[in-house]
Amino acid sequence: MLGADDPATREVLSSRRRSQILPHFGELPIGKITPWTIRDWLGEIQDQSANYKVLFSVVTGVLDSAVDDKLIRDNPCKAKTIRRPTSPAVEVKDIWPEARGKAVWEGIEGRWRIAVVIGAGLRPGEILGLSPDDVDEKSMLLHVRRQLWTVERTMSSRFRRATRRRPCRSHRAFCRRCTSI
Numbered sequence: 001m002l003g004a005d006d007p008a009t010r011e012v013l014s015s016r017r018r019s020q021i022l023p024h025f026g027e028l029p030i031g032k033i034t035p036w037t038i039r040d041w042l043g044e045i046q047d048q049s050a051n052y053k054v055l056f057s058v059v060t061g062v063l064d065s066a067v068d069d070k071l072i073r074d075n076p077c078k079a080k081t082i083r084r085p086t087s088p089a090v091e092v093k094d095i096w097p098e099a100r101g102k103a104v105w106e107g108i109e110g111r112w113r114i115a116v117v118i119g120a121g122l123r124p125g126e127i128l129g130l131s132p133d134d135v136d137e138k139s140m141l142l143h144v145r146r147q148l149w150t151v152e153r154t155m156s157s158r159f160r161r162a163t164r165r166r167p168c169r170s171h172r173a174f175c176r177r178c179t180s181i
Contacts, residue, residue, distance in 0.1 A: 009153045013058060020045055020055055030066050035079035042085065053085040113135060129157055 024041045025033065038059070057087050060077040075080070085094035086149045122130070122144060136143060148157050 008149045011151055016051065016055055017058065021059060030063070031072055033063065033076050035076045035081050038076050038079075038082055042082075043095075046085070056085050123147070
């Protein structure tokens with residue numbers, strides 16, 4: 001779907017299509033989708049879905065394909081009256097204060113202690129893919145290089161296309177703990 005080579009991406013896009021795109025557009029013929037239809041749909045999903053920018057890209061891609069296939073003349077998503085969704089500014093947050101991190105750390109058994117980095121804003125799959133080698137104590141950064149995925153009920157590990165970096169600005173001791181597992 002839309003050039004998605006990765007099975008996990010295809011699964012996510014398919015799920016979003018079924019749950020957040022098709023319920024609005026339903027059986028509406030592609031030629032009957034107008035800028036007004038798109039504005040109405042964007043108004044609905046903007047408050048309901050954190051992924052509305054991705055959903056808009058999916059619908060835009062489908063309608064671009066319809067233009068290429070000469071099913072419609074213009075893509076209604078590209079009308080001048082359509083405001084393309086933008087991402088809100090991302091706020092970088094510090095991880096837990098030393099006392100809280102230490103309390104959580106000591107409450108978790110040995111090999112699971114790396115999960116304390118959940119306070120750094122990582123996704124569950126990213127936490128499970130972390131290694132002590134991913135902690136850069138000098139620059140106080142976590143380098144998220146791997147993550148676990150579930151595709152068609154099968155869990156697998158893979159490298160991320162791009163490494164995410166999360167600051168560990170609160171305390172060097174926290175970074176040292178992560179590398180001592």
